[in-house]
Amino acid sequence: MSKSGTALMTIKSMPGGSKLTAFAAVLLLSLLPFVQAYSVVTDEPIEDLLLSFVHNGSSQLFDGTFVYLYGDQIQTIKVHRMPNDKGQVVESFSHSDHQQKNHSRVLVNQFCSLKNGWQFQFNAMSSSFPFRINNRFKHLQKYYQFESIAPKKVADVETQGISIKALDPYRYSYKLWFEPQTATLMKYQLLDKNNKIIEQYLFTDISFYPSTIPPVSQKRNPSCYKRFAGLQTATLKYLNLSSLPSGYEPVSYRKGTINGSERMAEQFQISDGLSDVSVFIEDIVKEGKRISGVVKMGPMTVAGKTLGSHQVTVIGAVPVAGALKILNAVKVP
Amino acid sequence: MNISDPEQHNETLSAFIDAEQSELETAQMVSALLNDKEFKARYIRMQLMNDSLHNQVHSALLKTDVLKSVATQVNALPACHVNALQGELHTGVIEDVTKSSLFKTIMGHKLVSGLSVAASVMFATLFTLQQFNNEPQTAQLAGNNKGIADDTPSLIQAPAQLPAALVSGSGANMSSSDIKQQYQWVEADPELARQVRQYLSDHEIHRAAYTLQPQIRAASYQVNE
Numbered sequence: 001m002s003k004s005g006t007a008l009m010t011i012k013s014m015p016g017g018s019k020l021t022a023f024a025a026v027l028l029l030s031l032l033p034f035v036q037a038y039s040v041v042t043d044e045p046i047e048d049l050l051l052s053f054v055h056n057g058s059s060q061l062f063d064g065t066f067v068y069l070y071g072d073q074i075q076t077i078k079v080h081r082m083p084n085d086k087g088q089v090v091e092s093f094s095h096s097d098h099q100q101k102n103h104s105r106v107l108v109n110q111f112c113s114l115k116n117g118w119q120f121q122f123n124a125m126s127s128s129f130p131f132r133i134n135n136r137f138k139h140l141q142k143y144y145q146f147e148s149i150a151p152k153k154v155a156d157v158e159t160q161g162i163s164i165k166a167l168d169p170y171r172y173s174y175k176l177w178f179e180p181q182t183a184t185l186m187k188y189q190l191l192d193k194n195n196k197i198i199e200q201y202l203f204t205d206i207s208f209y210p211s212t213i214p215p216v217s218q219k220r221n222p223s224c225y226k227r228f229a230g231l232q233t234a235t236l237k238y239l240n241l242s243s244l245p246s247g248y249e250p251v252s253y254r255k256g257t258i259n260g261s262e263r264m265a266e267q268f269q270i271s272d273g274l275s276d277v278s279v280f281i282e283d284i285v286k287e288g289k290r291i292s293g294v295v296k297m298g299p300m301t302v303a304g305k306t307l308g309s310h311q312v313t314v315i316g317a318v319p320v321a322g323a324l325k326i327l328n329a330v331k332v333p
Numbered sequence: 334m335n336i337s338d339p340e341q342h343n344e345t346l347s348a349f350i351d352a353e354q355s356e357l358e359t360a361q362m363v364s365a366l367l368n369d370k371e372f373k374a375r376y377i378r379m380q381l382m383n384d385s386l387h388n389q390v391h392s393a394l395l396k397t398d399v400l401k402s403v404a405t406q407v408n409a410l411p412a413c414h415v416n417a418l419q420g421e422l423h424t425g426v427i428e429d430v431t432k433s434s435l436f437k438t439i440m441g442h443k444l445v446s447g448l449s450v451a452a453s454v455m456f457a458t459l460f461t462l463q464q465f466n467n468e469p470q471t472a473q474l475a476g477n478n479k480g481i482a483d484d485t486p487s488l489i490q491a492p493a494q495l496p497a498a499l500v501s502g503s504g505a506n507m508s509s510s511d512i513k514q515q516y517q518w519v520e521a522d523p524e525l526a527r528q529v530r531q532y533l534s535d536h537e538i539h540r541a542a543y544t545l546q547p548q549i550r551a552a553s554y555q556v557n558e
Contacts, residue, residue, distance in 0.1 A: 267535060
């Protein structure tokens with residue numbers, strides 16, 4: 001006989017008031033294994049879903065419209081995913097607002113492995129957010145709490161929801177809703193500590209097409225060596241690693257001109273696995289206006305200061321606290 | 334979309350925000366959002382309310398002179414933010430200033446009232462909001478930035494206008510009043526705004542994942558160039 005069955009037999013011999021209390025206790029006891037089992041099973045599907053999203057997202061074919069919002073900005077964007085003659089998936093964006101440029105790209109799925117074991121997807125495909133969850137789920141659980149949330153319909157499609165709650169003030173939280181069969185990200189929200197939504201997009205309509213393209217196997221990116229050339233040396237030179245917010249690590253480095261300008265900069269990417277931040281370090285070669293202070297631009301935080309003869313600028317979708325902490329972890333020789 | 338029946342459309346908007354509407358309704362909604370400013374404004378307000386962010390602010394605003402309200406509250410804000418900044422500089426610990434209820438209130442005022450800081454870009458320094466109640470100082474700072482119209486305050490201060498302690502990065506000997514005078518809640522300086530967008534572009538291009546998220550962000554910023 002089970003423990004709860006034995007307990008029920010015992011209750012029958014108790015006086016009335018005690019019976020009720022004891023019965024409630026037994027009921028709770030008997031439910032405990034189910035509660036524990038549920039807790040266990042909710043962890044695995046979250047990781048499975050995210051893995052599926054990372055691995056299979058690029059092969060999904062669909063037509064859809066989504067709305068992108070931050071602050072008082074609203075954009076409606078059509079997305080079209082179809083194969084080209086080479087069997088690659090081409091994703092095209094067209095804006096309902098004709099002032100904006102349309103974009104298209106071939107989706108690929110390649111990764112580089114860092115020395116710390118992280119797998120980075122470069123030029124990763126599709127809505128491959130969250131991008132580096134594939135082998136860092138346990139690491140991320142130190143800094144985020146992952147929970148299943150109530151399923152809901154998004155664009156008339158049943159979705160499975162995941163809450164990824166930041167556990168400190170150096171990163172934002174997320175809520176994601178996936179179509180579970182295809183692992184297509186249907187709705188995304190970026191939230192601050194007070195659960196204020198600071199950025200979101202959601203599909204308002206979507207039509208899926210059967211894909212004849214097999215899920216793209218992740219391939220080691222042949223340009224990995226180039227990607228990480230100089231990372232370690234530059235890190236030692238410019239960053240106080242112990243001063244970075246917990247969980248953030250430098251993951252890429254380059255030296256080159258800043259897009260749209262002639263200014264040379266050294267650029268680090270610093271990430272905790274979900275959130276990523278760029279650090280630009282430039283020599284000040286001529287007098288001019290420079291960013292000093294903190295600026296918010298939609299979900300992005302920009303923090304800058306002059307350090308010796310260098311301009312240091314940090315930018316990323318992180319809270320001000322995170323941007324400033326990273327800014328202050330920068331040193332110059 | 335006809336918005337003559339606010340009650341009905343509030344319901345439609347609510348469904349839209351939750352993405353639970355039909356395809357036809359979606360098409361109508363998107364069209365209305367793109368073409369009807371009043372409808373878009375209603376949508377934004379509802380979105381904010383739906384997010385449970387500004388419910389109280391919104392209802393309070395309807396009864397309040399926004400400018401006066403901002404002006405009377407603004408004095409308290411810089412100290413909060415300045416302290417946060419100093420805490421970060423000295424100890425490495427900072428409170429997220431956006432957590433401040435006053436900050437949220439100010440944001441609520443700005444969003445709901447249309448006190449737009451910039452026409453299309455939400456630039457905001459997070460340390461002070463002094464321009465609302467300190468016009469002479471704003472004008473002086475704006476005048477210090479070359480190429481900026483006199484009536485256009487500057488978003489980001491040129492290095493010469495920053496406290497020496499901040500320029501050196503140490504933060505030592507920097508008083509609250511120093512920072513309070515330097516940082517303004519102001520519109521973007523075109524040259525610095527261009528720099529910000531350049532950083533944004535490079536961040537999104539070179540970040541570790543080229544995802545839908547930055548693709549949208551990058552596209553979003555381009556319209557403001």
